[in-house]
Amino acid sequence: MGTGTELGRVRGLGSAKSGVGHWWHQRVTAIGNLALMLWFVFSLVRLPALDYPTVILWLRQPVAAIPMLLLIVSVFYHFRLGVQVFIEDYLHEEGGKLAALLALNFYALGGAAAAVFCVFKIALGA
């Protein structure tokens, strides 16, 4: 970089042609989050207690475990998209930005995997 023509210097710095997909997925998961998070808050409030036996018995039911799995996918994907924009807006140095985006992906995917595993472990009665 630094030598070459003006066109050569800017090549690869423009749109990656993935903005619309990102924008749309953020909206799709937003609507998913709206339904699933309201279900989650409402369900927790309606449980007779929030102690261990009550929560485990609740999560063992398919009507709770399945929405929980959907919630995990929708919420973790949504925040991964949102924090990506946050990083891209404030981190301009390429190395630091790449490291932050990698860390975000590992955090979101690792967290989602842990959460999904926990729901399966409870729901399948380990």
Place this chain on the structure above:
Amino acid sequence: MAAARPTVSARPLSPHLSIWKWRVHMAVSILHRVTGNAMAFGGVVLFLWWLVAAATGPDAYATFYRVATGPVGIVVGVGLTWIFFQHMMNGIRHLVMDTGNALEIHASKTFAIATLAGSTLLTVLTWAAIFLTKGI
């Protein structure tokens, strides 16, 4: 990078970063990013703690439950509830604005105030229900 720069003209720059004043629609917009990141890092970690504790067993869950129902846990819980509802209400506002509606100053401002009022009301209702029914 010693790239040749175009000569800087003496044209006036549009006033921006140093000249502004607080507006509710702008505060709500900033809050949307703050609340989103707060949940992505704070809320998600607490959610994972809750789920991992439940999957681990009664002892691990008891530790979570003791902290979550202690004074600090309640304050964090109420705060996170408001953060969630504020992000949710303003998210709905964004979905409406995505359709090209409520973009005019008056509607945008009214809707922005409504998100703050709505999120506060929903937080109060949620925690009233928790305190009344859970014996915490």
